[in-house]
Amino acid sequence: MAIELTDELFEEVIAYVREEDRSKAQPLIQEMYPADIAYLIEYLPRDQALFIFNLLNRETAVEVLSELQEESRSILLALFTPQQIVNRFIGEMDTDDAADLINEFPEPVRRQLIDAIYRSRSEDIQEVVSLLAYEEDQAGALMAKELVRINIDATVSECIDEVRAQNEDVESIYAVYVVDDQDRLVGLAPLQRLIVARPQRLLREILEEDVVSVTAKTPAEEAAQKMERYNLVALPVVDDQGVLIGRITIDDVVDYIREEADQDYQLASGISEDVAYNDAVWVLSRARLPWLLLGLLGGVISSRVIGLYEADLETYPQLAFFIPLVAAMGGNAGVQSSAIVVQSLANDTFRHGRLLQKLGKELMVALINGLLCSLVLLAYGLVAMASLPLSLTVGIALLTVIVLASLLGVSIPLLLNYFNIDPALATGPFITTTNDLIGLAVYFLVGRAVFDWMQ
Amino acid sequence: MAIELTDELFEEVIAYVREEDRSKAQPLIQEMYPADIAYLIEYLPRDQALFIFNLLNRETAVEVLSELQEESRSILLALFTPQQIVNRFIGEMDTDDAADLINEFPEPVRRQLIDAIYRSRSEDIQEVVSLLAYEEDQAGALMAKELVRINIDATVSECIDEVRAQNEDVESIYAVYVVDDQDRLVGLAPLQRLIVARPQRLLREILEEDVVSVTAKTPAEEAAQKMERYNLVALPVVDDQGVLIGRITIDDVVDYIREEADQDYQLASGISEDVAYNDAVWVLSRARLPWLLLGLLGGVISSRVIGLYEADLETYPQLAFFIPLVAAMGGNAGVQSSAIVVQSLANDTFRHGRLLQKLGKELMVALINGLLCSLVLLAYGLVAMASLPLSLTVGIALLTVIVLASLLGVSIPLLLNYFNIDPALATGPFITTTNDLIGLAVYFLVGRAVFDWMQ
Numbered sequence: 001m002a003i004e005l006t007d008e009l010f011e012e013v014i015a016y017v018r019e020e021d022r023s024k025a026q027p028l029i030q031e032m033y034p035a036d037i038a039y040l041i042e043y044l045p046r047d048q049a050l051f052i053f054n055l056l057n058r059e060t061a062v063e064v065l066s067e068l069q070e071e072s073r074s075i076l077l078a079l080f081t082p083q084q085i086v087n088r089f090i091g092e093m094d095t096d097d098a099a100d101l102i103n104e105f106p107e108p109v110r111r112q113l114i115d116a117i118y119r120s121r122s123e124d125i126q127e128v129v130s131l132l133a134y135e136e137d138q139a140g141a142l143m144a145k146e147l148v149r150i151n152i153d154a155t156v157s158e159c160i161d162e163v164r165a166q167n168e169d170v171e172s173i174y175a176v177y178v179v180d181d182q183d184r185l186v187g188l189a190p191l192q193r194l195i196v197a198r199p200q201r202l203l204r205e206i207l208e209e210d211v212v213s214v215t216a217k218t219p220a221e222e223a224a225q226k227m228e229r230y231n232l233v234a235l236p237v238v239d240d241q242g243v244l245i246g247r248i249t250i251d252d253v254v255d256y257i258r259e260e261a262d263q264d265y266q267l268a269s270g271i272s273e274d275v276a277y278n279d280a281v282w283v284l285s286r287a288r289l290p291w292l293l294l295g296l297l298g299g300v301i302s303s304r305v306i307g308l309y310e311a312d313l314e315t316y317p318q319l320a321f322f323i324p325l326v327a328a329m330g331g332n333a334g335v336q337s338s339a340i341v342v343q344s345l346a347n348d349t350f351r352h353g354r355l356l357q358k359l360g361k362e363l364m365v366a367l368i369n370g371l372l373c374s375l376v377l378l379a380y381g382l383v384a385m386a387s388l389p390l391s392l393t394v395g396i397a398l399l400t401v402i403v404l405a406s407l408l409g410v411s412i413p414l415l416l417n418y419f420n421i422d423p424a425l426a427t428g429p430f431i432t433t434t435n436d437l438i439g440l441a442v443y444f445l446v447g448r449a450v451f452d453w454m455q
Numbered sequence: 456m457a458i459e460l461t462d463e464l465f466e467e468v469i470a471y472v473r474e475e476d477r478s479k480a481q482p483l484i485q486e487m488y489p490a491d492i493a494y495l496i497e498y499l500p501r502d503q504a505l506f507i508f509n510l511l512n513r514e515t516a517v518e519v520l521s522e523l524q525e526e527s528r529s530i531l532l533a534l535f536t537p538q539q540i541v542n543r544f545i546g547e548m549d550t551d552d553a554a555d556l557i558n559e560f561p562e563p564v565r566r567q568l569i570d571a572i573y574r575s576r577s578e579d580i581q582e583v584v585s586l587l588a589y590e591e592d593q594a595g596a597l598m599a600k601e602l603v604r605i606n607i608d609a610t611v612s613e614c615i616d617e618v619r620a621q622n623e624d625v626e627s628i629y630a631v632y633v634v635d636d637q638d639r640l641v642g643l644a645p646l647q648r649l650i651v652a653r654p655q656r657l658l659r660e661i662l663e664e665d666v667v668s669v670t671a672k673t674p675a676e677e678a679a680q681k682m683e684r685y686n687l688v689a690l691p692v693v694d695d696q697g698v699l700i701g702r703i704t705i706d707d708v709v710d711y712i713r714e715e716a717d718q719d720y721q722l723a724s725g726i727s728e729d730v731a732y733n734d735a736v737w738v739l740s741r742a743r744l745p746w747l748l749l750g751l752l753g754g755v756i757s758s759r760v761i762g763l764y765e766a767d768l769e770t771y772p773q774l775a776f777f778i779p780l781v782a783a784m785g786g787n788a789g790v791q792s793s794a795i796v797v798q799s800l801a802n803d804t805f806r807h808g809r810l811l812q813k814l815g816k817e818l819m820v821a822l823i824n825g826l827l828c829s830l831v832l833l834a835y836g837l838v839a840m841a842s843l844p845l846s847l848t849v850g851i852a853l854l855t856v857i858v859l860a861s862l863l864g865v866s867i868p869l870l871l872n873y874f875n876i877d878p879a880l881a882t883g884p885f886i887t888t889t890n891d892l893i894g895l896a897v898y899f900l901v902g903r904a905v906f907d908w909m910q
Contacts, residue, residue, distance in 0.1 A: 003665055004667060004681075033684075033685055035684045035685060035686075036684075160650055163647070163650055163651060164650070164651045167647065167651045172647070172686075172688070173647045174629060174646075174688070191629075191646040191647060191650060192618070192622065192627070192628045192646060194650065195615055195618055195619070195646060195649065195650055196618060196619045196622045210458055212459060226459075227709075228706075228709050228710070228713065229488075229490045229491075230488055230490060231490075231627075231706035233627070233629070233688050233705060233706075250688060250705050250709070251683075251686035251688075253709075254682075254683050254705070254708075254709060254712065255683070257709065257712060257713060257716075258683065258712060258716070258802070261712075261713070261716035261717075261720070262716075262798055262802070264720060265716070265719060265720050265723060265794060265798060266794060266795075266798070268720060268723050268724055268794075269723055269790050269791055269793075269794030269795075269882065270787050270790055270791050270794075271791055271794060271795065275795065276795070276798070276799060276802070281816060281819045281820055281823070282823075284795070284816075284820045285819075285820045285823045285824055288788075288791045288820065288824055289824055289827065291787060291791070292784065292787055292788065292791075292824055292828055292857075293828070293831070295780075295783050295784050295787045296780070296784065296828055296831060296832060298779075298780075298783065299777065299779055299780025299781075299783055299784060300780065300832075300835060302776075302779040302780055302783075303776035303777050303779075303780060304776075306775055306776045306778075306779075307773075307776055310772055310773070313768070313772040313775055314769075314772050317765055317768040317769050317772065317775075318762075318765070320761055320768055320772075320775040320778065321757075321758035321761045321762055322754065322758050323761075323775065323778045323779060324753075324754055324757040324758075324761075324778060324779065324782045324891055324895060325750075325751070325753075325754025325755065325757055325758060326754075327779045327782070327783070328750050328753065328754055328757075328782070328786075328887065328888070328891055329747065329750050329751065329754060331783075331786075331887075332725050332746060332747055332750045332884055332887075333743075333747065335724045335725055335883070336724055336725050336726055336743045336746070336747075338724075339720060339721060339723075339724030339725075339726060340721075340724075340726065340730065340731070340739070343717055343720060343721070343731070344731060347713070347717070347731070361736060361739075364736045364740075365736055365739045365740045365743065368736070368737075368740045369740055369743055369744055369747055372744065373747055373748070373751055376748070376751060377751060377755075380755060402747075427724065428790070429787055432783065432786075432787075433783070436779055436783055440779060
């Protein structure tokens with residue numbers, strides 16, 4: 001076990017590392033949690049990060065590698081040959097972390113690593129290769145091969161012996177998985193239940209039979225939802241025949257949930273790659289440029305739309321005053337609706353119920369809010385500007401835009417989801433830009449009609 | 456144990472419930488997980504939800520209540536007196552769920568519930584009252600009193616006896632918490648370690664000494680981060696003297712992480728209350744109105760800003776063409792920067808490092824992206840519109856706006872965080888609206904200068 005990284009400890013370690021004082025830095029770092037050492041390595045510049053990594057014993061180095069972000073990990077591993085990476089790190093890692101690590105390398109290195117694994121002739125290491133087959137969004141990608149399995153004919157005492165035998169290899173044993181003679185999952189026995197039961201009892205008398213499980217090809221999202229919904233700390237994974245092939249632990253699912261939430265948040269904010277504040281300037285810049293360029297395109301099209309009404313603007317330049325208002329309100333209303341849909345889809349509260357009912361509800365909400373906003377604006381227009389045609393134009397356009405934008409905000413994510421595209425793509429700048437355009441078109445159409453009619 | 460809710464089972468149960476066929480619905484529902492029954496209850500209209508709730512035995516009813524959303528729970532509980540609620544439900548719940556439930560009631564009912572708890576004279580129930588003292592954002596609010604504690608002088612075998620004794624009362628025992636004679640937390644022994652150790656060994660020989668713990672007043676966010684970072688399934692909570700008072704389990708933290716992420720996402724999308732798609736129309740409407748009204752205010756101020764330049768617009772109506780572009784780009788750039796800061800703050804990757812360095816980095820990113828966008832637009836302007844002054848105005852304004860908006864996007868959340876206000880408030884419509892205004896002001900100032908100079 002280890003000690004937590006306080007701010008004081010952090011400053012102290014950093015100071016020793018900067019002085020390259022090996023004898024003072026090493027004992028401190030040895031007592032830290034792998035996650036905290038990883039934090040230090042990511043915080044520090046490259047050469048100081050390497051200095052720290054070289055201070056670690058082999059076991060800690062492996063754990064720290066598992067905790068690092070992909071980018072930092074690849075910097076450290078660039079110093080080793082594929083053979084060394086397999087012997088020193090992959091062989092010592094949990095299978096799920098090892099598979100993640102291998103998958104991060106470009107194809108040629110990946111091939112070399114797999115070759116080195118086969119040369120190693122260790123069955124444990126070769127298990128890792130079977131995990132490489134799964135896509136990032138499948139439950140198999142979250143799964144580790146390490147678990148305690150036992151035949152249903154065993155006694156409680158034999159079961160405990162098996163836990164003892166596996167104790168070194170399997171971290172965090174919460175339950176023993178019970179299989180039949182064909183290795184099919186038939187139940188589980190939580191440690192709590194094993195410890196409480198009389199040793200001579202038969203396992204089949206105390207096991208829990210209805211076990212929640214997934215297949216390796218179940219979407220990762222669904223596996224995470226099951227663990228969340230049923231409050232599980234581990235979820236067994238079976239193949240198509242029900243044979244037990246691995247388990248997913250809650251720590252990996254927590255990371256997965258956090259990453260997915262971060263990604264949705266970033267998409268809603270117009271950031272197209274998973275970035276953090278300590279990434280390099282060009283990474284941050286690249287992640288943000290696509291949506292800015294999309295916004296630029298939207299803006300250019302807007303300028304063409306407004307250009308169509310140049311004559312109207314010359315006659316009534318006041319029409320220009322409310323361009324930002326109408327555009328922004330369409331964007332806001334659209335983002336709101338799409339956000340609720342995206343979230344409902346992510347939390348699976350949307351699975352049942354009819355599409356028309358959902359659209360009808362959105363229409364109601366949009367009508368209520370649109371009417372309220374329109375009335376407020378109409379009143380303002382009449383009082384502050386004393387121009388009936390302008391007030392009417394803005395009021396009618398606003399209601400229309402809020403309703404259209406809301407319906408679009410609901411429909412696009414649903415449509416994307418139907419075609420198995422991440423609905424979060426439809427939020428943020430995408431919906432804002434689309435609605436800006438619709439808003440402008442509506443505004444000027446209404447404006448021309450109203451002004452023509454009243455004057 | 457129970458069976459999972461498939462789509463077929465869902466349809467079948469719904470059909471029986473609609474027919475009020477008690478004899479067919481009950482056996483199906485009895486086999487379902489509490490979380491799935493809760494899902495059904497939230498999906499169905501009120502009277503059908505009540506029909507289901509009345510089919511449940513007392514134990515299941517308690518578990519279902521713990522899984523329900525606040526709104527549905529209060530509808531069901533409105534049928535019971537405070538005394539009944541305490542005897543039937545609160546007395547049977549885990550202490551953390553019970554405390555959440557009590558806190559959901561309005562003050563007068565809460566008083567009645569607490570009185571009823573004191574009248575019950577059961578020590579177990581009275582433990583709940585001590586949990587009511589914590590704020591929603593404190594670790595204490597996630598904590599339950601149920602855990603297995605044992606004195607450090609015990610043997611492994613005595614420890615296992617204690618687990619056996621507590622087996623019924625404490626769900627999900629993963630570890631035994633070890634305390635000294637003053638009840639202070641001094642270590643823990645995972646079940647895995649207990650089951651593997653020889654029974655006659657002393658607990659002090661096998662315990663893990665450096666335990667990560669929090670106090671009840673630690674921010675809930677920090678407790679969640681610790682469990683995430685150190686891969687914990689349970690986190691002990693101590694008071695200021697180090698006395699063990701409860702533990703937080705990972706299932707509650709997973710829910711907490713999901714809720715916080717949802718809330719940040721909603722704030723970024725301009726939704727001011729925690730809503731889901733199956734909430735009532737007026738709830739959805741109310742959650743969305745505040746930001747729409749803010750957008751409206753922003754739009755009205757925009758109209759005043761543009762109004763200041765009415766004369767310029769009359770002379771150069773083409774200036775109006777790029778109003779949406781400049782406003783939208785300021786909004787987009789600002790939202791991007793603020794999102795990265797908010798996320799870094801939430802994930803604690805932002806704790807160390809200097810403010811000026813962060814702003815400098817943001818400035819670099821903004822300059823790169825701003826310059827690229829400006830050049831693209833300048834080229835477009837020269838080719839498509841053949842108007843040098845207009846192209847120059849838009850180009851210069853765009854660069855300025857992207858830089859200003861980005862710096863503002865970083866500064867506001869940092870400022871809010873410094874004053875302990877949720878930085879997520881600064882994202883979405885707030886930053887968009889502010890940047891719309893700044894963008895317009897910059898655009899027309901630049902425009903007037905450029906046109907005056909060139910013509």
